[in-house]
Amino acid sequence: MLNSADNTLLTRIGPGTPMGTMLREYWVPACRSAKLEADGAPEKVRLFGENFVAFRATDGRVGFLQEACPHRCASLRLARNEGNGLRCIFHGWKFSVDGECVDAPTEPRSQRERFAQSVPVRSHPTHEAGGLVWVYMGAQETPPPFPDFEFTQLPDTHVFPLRGIIKTNWLQGLEALLDSAHVTFLHATNLDSAVGRSLFLEESDMMLGDGAPVFEFDEKPYGFTEGAIRTELGDQDYARVREVVLPFFSFIPAAPTGARIVCCSIPIDDETTAQWYISYDADAPVDGSNLTLMGNWSGDPDHFNSDMGDESNLWHQDREAMKAGHWSGIVNRGNPYEDFAVQESMGTIVDRSREYLGTCDRVIYRARRMLLDAVRSYEATSTVPFTGPQAKLRTIRALSFAYPKTENWRDVRQALLTGHENA
Known part of the structure; x- marks a missing residue:
């Protein structure tokens, strides 16, 4: 468990x-690259409790600006996107991808250029990769190397x-991505379904057959490697070896080759989180078909769980289906x-002082401790944790x-990784 002060700090x-x-x-990650069209509508992005707009300029570059126009705070979501900049529809002030005011037509011509140059505009550097627009919002004048x-x-x-968008704090989202023990229970019906078995083959039985994995860890400069080892399965053991890149990323265990998934938990604000599921394959195009365990998602790639319900309808839990054998009752x-x-x-920010943790939670308290140590070290030294050569x-x-x-x-894992690298 955590005391109240540490919970607040995290x-x-x-x-x-x-x-x-x-x-x-x-x-x-701020938004999908495909969401932004050259000279198209700006996209509202809320990150870390603040509101911004992302837009693609005429020349294809992406800008990321404060949502509120610095003049009278009208929303730049309404702005005209043209001529390599956003022009506020209220008074026509225009802002470039680089975060500069390039025109203030309400000012007299004799001072318009000088006045425009004096307008403070908050903007942040962007980078496109992996089908996503990424943003750096930190204090360094030169952004850090891109991961x-x-x-x-x-x-x-x-x-x-x-x-996905969930009404929880970012840490709750991250912890769900680290916890291998719950798979045997919460996802039991999905693992035992035709789809689950087609994806995991005999691994479905291994995950379902042992609900108390043994956890082992190897610390890494970027976070840690988590081995969730299931040993009560007869003449073989089964390992799910997760890579955790703090503070945001969980690489989901999969076969050495083929499509893979990485997830990250990005704060929208204190009580809302963007949960990204990123499917990728180094050797072939992907269409998300390996995400079929997501079930019948909403069809909106920017909010794939928009139809999941909420506390008022218990997230569409079906008690009759539970009586018929469905574990969670969250059907299809x-x-x-x-x-x-x-x-x-659990609530938007769970009170972790009320928890009673067990052996299955070793990865949870390890991650919490590393994050607490990291934020305290950063406060003291300004050195960004989990980075470096x-x-x-x-x-x-x-x-x-x-x-x-x-x-x-560990030896088996290394042999599999070496085999992939040499292929």
Whole structure:
């Protein structure tokens, strides 16, 4: 459990908060690249408790500006997007991709240019990769190096990002992405379905057959490797080896080759989170078909769970289906819907002082402790944690595999990774 002060330190991410200040020092996904059209409508983006607009200019560059026009605070979502800039429809002031006021036509001609140059406009650097527009909102004059994850190096045809939106704090979202123990229970019906078995084959039985995995960890410069080892399965053990890149990313265990999934939990504000599910394949185009365990999602890639319901209707839980054998009662929906319902049911910011943690929660308190240490260290030194030349990200692959009890999962994992690299 956490005391109230530590819980607040971890979960409050607004302007000026310790955690919010640290988290702004990382490149984060803001929206899908495909959402922005040249000279098209600006897209509202809310991040870290603040409102912005993203837009694609005439020349294809992406701008990321404060939503409120610096003149009278009218929303730039209404702005005209033309001539490589946004022009506020209220008084015609125009702002460039670089965050400069380039025209203020309500000023006398003799002073218009000088006045425009004096207008403060808040903007942030952007970078497009992996089908996403990323933004850096930190304090450094020169943005940090962009994270070279494997999926950020692939063409857009090989990456398929979807965004869910949940009414919880970002840490609740992250913790759901780290917890391997709940899979045996919360997702039992999905794992045992025709779709689940077609995706996981015999691994479905392995996940369902042992609800108390043994957790082992290897610390890494970027976070840690988590091995969830299921040992009560006969003559083989089963490992789900997750890569956790703090503060946001969880690489979901999968086969050494083929389509993969990485998830991240990005704060919209203290009580709302963007949960990104990013499917990718280094060797072939992807269309999200490996996300079929998401069930019948809404069809909106910018809010794929918009139809999930809420506390007022218990997230469409079906008690008759539960009596008939469905574990969660969240029928014809996939794993994320079940995760989201559980996370929202805790309240927007769970009171972690009320928890009673067990062995299955080792990854949870490890992540919390690392984040607490990180934010305190950042406050003291201004050194951004989990980064630096040793935090090599491009080669990260999370794996799942069965192996003989006589072998060590770390050795098997390394052999599988080496085999992939040599292929």
